[in-house]
Amino acid sequence: MCGAPDQDELPPLEVGAGEAVVHGHVRRGDAGLPGAYVRLLDRTGEFTAEVQTSATGYFRFYAAEGDWTLRTLAPGQSVDTAVTAVRGSAVEARVEVPA
Amino acid sequence: MSRADVLVDADWVEAHLDDASVVLVEVDEDTSAYDRGHIKGAVRLDWKTELQDQVRRDFVDKGQFEQLLSAKGIGNDDTVVLYGGNNNWFAAYAYWYFKLYGHADVKLMDGGRKKWELDGRELVEDVPQRETTSYTAQEQDRSIRAFRDEVVDAIGSKNLVDVRSPDEFSGKLLAPAHLPQEQSQRAGHIPTAINIPWSKLANDDGTFKSDDEIRKIYADAGLDTSKPTIAYCRIGERSSHSWFALRELLGEQDVKNYDGSWTEYGSLVGVPVEKDV
Numbered sequence: 001m002c003g004a005p006d007q008d009e010l011p012p013l014e015v016g017a018g019e020a021v022v023h024g025h026v027r028r029g030d031a032g033l034p035g036a037y038v039r040l041l042d043r044t045g046e047f048t049a050e051v052q053t054s055a056t057g058y059f060r061f062y063a064a065e066g067d068w069t070l071r072t073l074a075p076g077q078s079v080d081t082a083v084t085a086v087r088g089s090a091v092e093a094r095v096e097v098p099a
Numbered sequence: 100m101s102r103a104d105v106l107v108d109a110d111w112v113e114a115h116l117d118d119a120s121v122v123l124v125e126v127d128e129d130t131s132a133y134d135r136g137h138i139k140g141a142v143r144l145d146w147k148t149e150l151q152d153q154v155r156r157d158f159v160d161k162g163q164f165e166q167l168l169s170a171k172g173i174g175n176d177d178t179v180v181l182y183g184g185n186n187n188w189f190a191a192y193a194y195w196y197f198k199l200y201g202h203a204d205v206k207l208m209d210g211g212r213k214k215w216e217l218d219g220r221e222l223v224e225d226v227p228q229r230e231t232t233s234y235t236a237q238e239q240d241r242s243i244r245a246f247r248d249e250v251v252d253a254i255g256s257k258n259l260v261d262v263r264s265p266d267e268f269s270g271k272l273l274a275p276a277h278l279p280q281e282q283s284q285r286a287g288h289i290p291t292a293i294n295i296p297w298s299k300l301a302n303d304d305g306t307f308k309s310d311d312e313i314r315k316i317y318a319d320a321g322l323d324t325s326k327p328t329i330a331y332c333r334i335g336e337r338s339s340h341s342w343f344a345l346r347e348l349l350g351e352q353d354v355k356n357y358d359g360s361w362t363e364y365g366s367l368v369g370v371p372v373e374k375d376v
Contacts, residue, residue, distance in 0.1 A: 014192070035216065042266065047299075064266055071303065
């Protein structure tokens with residue numbers, strides 16, 4: 001498998017000792033935004049991965065330790081959110097897409 | 100061959116939705132995407148269960164490919180337009196695969212499913228019923244497929260283009276960052292490979308950049324177009340995307356995709372590996 005897994009069917013979150021998970025929800029107003037595209041960009045702005053949010057707006061990346069940018073795409077919109085991944089932890093990011 | 104012969108945009112697809120000579124094919128690893136909606140008239144092709152042999156690690160053979168396309172209702176004379184998720188990775192893989200078995204007229208829809216969705220275009224749930232055909236495939240065109248021995252021999256002599264992300268190339272990550280990182284194979288890259296991530300060739304919406312922009316990206320990265328080129332990634336689908344850009348968009352003649360890619364190379368005993376971290 002190499003493609004982005006269905007974010008509705010992810011396994012329970014378990015963070016391996018060497019992993020640095022970045023996860024969270026994309027929201028528009030009070031509701032999670034399903035079907036948004038979340039791109040994980042490294043510290044140089046280079047694309048690293050992309051997933052599409054679940055029915056509840058959830059997304060998850062298994063990143064490496066360090067600073068990342070989440071670029072969230074929805075029709076007509078693009079929102080950048082900075083996040084720092086920590087080895088052995090799951091860092092939660094909150095992305096707000098304007099209504 | 101020009102860009103227009105191999106790459107069509109969403110407007111072209113919308114204008115040909117009722118064209119009987121055009122067969123739209125959605126290719127995903129995650130087949131539930133198709134179930135959630137697809138372009139009207141599109142048939143589904145499952146990268147993992149339909150294009151891969153289910154026992155050996157290899158493609159379905161010529162006879163199986165013929166059976167598959169016949170059952171899907173795809174004829175030899177049809178124009179096949181491929182699209183899919185993941186920025187068209189698997190659609191590009193299927194494009195390369197259709198070329199491998201000699202399909203005459205195959206195209207990619209630029210930007211794939213993502214561009215279509217971001218445009219707010221219509222997706223439907225109706226599954227089309229197509230009459231079966233008697234598809235005849237050609238023998239595999241090995242001029243576009245590289246195997247491991249050729250890759251090892253290419254070290255220091257041919258262009259080896261590693262299209263994975265910089266952190267996978269350096270050995271910091273073993274897989275794309277949307278996947279858990281537990282893997283059996285070694286991390287790193289093939290010595291003398293240059294890292295030109297597939298994503299440099301694409302815009303945020305998944306469409307390809309212009310030919311001139313792509314040509315400059317390869318030139319700036321040091322690709323010597325006087326030499327043959329082998330592209331690889333982790334399992335051969337992202338490298339199909341780059342193979343498409345090099346051979347089909349830019350017209351480079353001697354370009355192969357190494358579908359064994361890092362999951363094979365990084366598990367081989369005794370081959371050289373470079374790791375930067």
